[in-house]
Amino acid sequence: MMNNQAGSVLITGASTGIGRACALHLVARGFQVFAGVRSPEHAEQLRLASGGRVTTVMLDVTDAAQIDAAVATIRAQTNGQGLRALVNNAGIAVPGPLEVVPIEAFRRQLEVNTLSPIAVTQAFLPLLRESSRPATIVNMGSISGRFTHPLFGPYSASKFALEACSDALRIELSPWGIRVVCIEPGIIATPIWDKTLASSLQMLADVSQARLAPYQPLIDMVKATVKPGMGIPPERVARVVGQAITCRRPRARYVIGLDAYGQLVLIHLPTWLRDWLVRLALPPFGDLAPSKK
Template sequence: MSKSWGPTSPAGRTVLITGASSGLGEACALHLARTGFHALAGVRRPEDGERLRVAATGRLTSVIIDVTDEKSVQAALQKVTELTGGTGLWGLVNNAGIAVTAPLECVPMELLHRQFDVNVIGHLQVVQGFLPLLRAGAGRIVNISSGVGNVALPYLGAYAAAQFAKEALSDTLRRELVPQRIPVVVIQPGAVLTPLWDKMSDEGNRALNSVPKPVQELYRHSFQQFMKDNETSARTSRTTPDDVARVVFRALIAKRPKTRYTVGRDATGARVLARLLPDRAIDRILGGIVTPAR
């Protein structure tokens, strides 16, 4: 008789989602609670947790966690251990993240450190802390990455570097955890309109304005056009946070999840580009982004 790979029931299973205060994390926490999981919404402020609890139509509990703070992660681990008892965790959804947007020549080092602290180091810190609970619950890890984890765009170099690093961590974790039967899944969303876009624009303009004016003028026109075009793409994108949440749900209930899921045509296209085209061809496709003002 062939082995069945049907879906796993979410009933009685607990999933922790980091970065659940807004955007993709909020959509994931609410969707997972609505579909039968006990969703642990990782937030940094109690008021965000209370807002999510009120909005949830299923079982949702907030957990205070700052992925960049070791003491915060340990306190969250203690709370989750108490909440789950001996059942452990079914899923850890690593979603917390920021996006630094600016020409690489203009990115302040403290901002680059922050990019990696949140999107890479913080994620691994959470994984290291919660792996014992995942082992106890025969659980899995779901890392939210990006289509930019396939192709590095101009002016998204810092963010892309962090996403590439997260992809590498995910591949290594997946291979190291095979003997322990803990699947590691990557979700690669394309452009999705979330509050992250406003933060990206503000930080990018501050970074650009921090360098000498002659350097600013080398990038200002094309950078501002890039930000405008990408915001338009996000606003007109058919991909929504709920679309991403549904794919996360699929990755959590699949008995044999894929190693990667793309969400949105642009994310799928980026993955195809990275696989099929040589670097120079991709450079030509993306070259128009950095065309200077005439």
């Protein structure tokens, strides 16, 4: 028997990390949780972890047919109650110097992190409108959607754009009482960092050494900084998502983590000062030939 006292929610990208934490947190709070995953193994793991209470849905957010199928499945299982919340969480990070990032990889970054949340939102809006309680769209942004670090240009671009879409949607959907919030975590301890390192090494392996060499000190610094398990637990984010969905007046933005607040301070500095401070934290890079230093 499905638990649906609090209403129904769909979370995309729920196999690991923040999405998984949201699924387990919201099911514990009495929601009927539909969790988007991309493999039967992840589906089984999530079902086991939730004692069978989470309903998994095969959902690659870049696949229009899978989005349509998910709408049909969820419509059939919500008995006309609609959807109380959509958590657009699925995401990837494509790092690298913008000079050498393959454009196809950048395109994929925008496809998964920016365009797909909008495609999923478009498809689920009819169900969100049917909710008897105020419906909420939660977009999993990032503090990187407010502040850009070198080597994270594509990721930041995708999250800045998601912030813009959230701002537009919040006003466009206000006549229907649909609330739109953007979550802005700092560093959270999830597998995204390991995945990012692995995929960037693979991606940069195809770039010629001559083009990569000037950036190598930066790449080495990021590799040394990104450690498995760094950051605060994803459950912290899940609790904020739960609050945003259930409170009477959700905020437009929720910043999570001390590091994220630190970056918020930097955002308000004049650009020249911010750039100078960021450069201070970086090793020398670029053309390091003695005559050009």
